[in-house]
Amino acid sequence: MNLSNVQLHNSFQSKNVIKVITGIHNTNIYQIAQIAKAADLAKASYLDVIANTKVVKFLKSFSSLPLCISSIDPIDIYNCISAGADLVEIGNYDTFYNKGVYITSFELVELIKEVKYLVGDIDLCVTIPYYFDLNEQIRLAQLLECLGVNIVQTEGIFTHNIHSLPKQLSVLTNSLSSSLLSTYFISKSVNIPVITSSGISSIFASTAINCGASGIGIGSAIRGRHNIVSMTKYLNEVKHCMFTNRIDLYQVKDYISINNISEQILSL
Structure with missing residues (x-):
């Protein structure tokens, strides 16, 4: 592993990375400022923020955290790095999946x-698309490493109506069946x-680390909170769960059984 940002390098070495995602389409400066604080x-x-130069400059004016921009547009990426x-x-x-x-x-x-x-x-950092089979995902990750990519990220199954699903079902469908595997x-x-x-939420943060992750990305769980105090409290809870409330695969199966969620969900 070789990251030029020393602050990030140390976090990844310790496998305690928490990436806070403000939203790849989110230009609400007030909410972004709350999340950043x-x-x-x-x-x-x-x-991790939208590839928008105004947002980048705004955050760099007060936040001490390293800033990642997410995009599939090379020009937007270039402009944000310059910013x-x-x-x-x-x-x-x-954007692709919707089309x-x-x-x-x-x-x-x-x-x-x-x-x-x-x-x-x-x-x-490059996200490995979920719809590749595991062998292709592995081959792609190895190729990306050879190309000098520093970090890879896994993603869950893309579901148009994920927010309409029951809470436990949406978590398991998005995370355990694809991203963790x-x-x-x-x-x-x-x-x-x-x-x-x-x-990924606080309950599965430690599971991700047990599965080999060096860190997790937290987005919707933060954006669903409406003030800095509750956001900070939740992030501290995530940090605590990553190392003290570890959940192994047997505990996950128990969780599924207790909540009457079919194990077939894991194969979606």
Whole structure:
């Protein structure tokens, strides 16, 4: 592992990374400021924000946390790095999925090459698409490592109506059936850090670490809170759960049984 940002390098080495996601389409400056302040107070690892130069400059004016911008547009990425962003994430393919478009490994690699040409040796994270089978995900992760990608991230199953599902079902569908499974196998196949995202909450934070993740991405669970105090409290809860309330796979099965959730959900 080799990250140019020393602050992030140390967090990834310790496997205690908490990435706070303000929302890849979120330009609500008031909410972004609240989330950023809570992340600072809770000593999260870094912020992940929309690729918008105004948002980048605003956050860099008061937040001490490293700032990651998420985009699939090379020009937006270049402009945000010029505005002061510290690292780049290629992922959040929701725009594609909404149009029924699924990027191929070849297209993703070409996009990464273009981004690296534009921004040089900036720290780079790439999300592995969930719809590749596990063998393809592993091969892609290994190729990304060879290309100089610093971090890979796993994602959960994309579901249009995920917010209309029961709470337990949405968590299990998004996280356990896809993102955690990918984390487990990819982390054993590469020497770069893996972040688990897509629906991860405090209850499954430690499970992600047990599956080989170096950290987690927290987004919707934070944005659903309406003030800095509750956001900070939740992030501190996540940090606590990552290391003191570890849940192994047997405990997860018990959780499913107690809540009468069919184990077939895990195969979705």
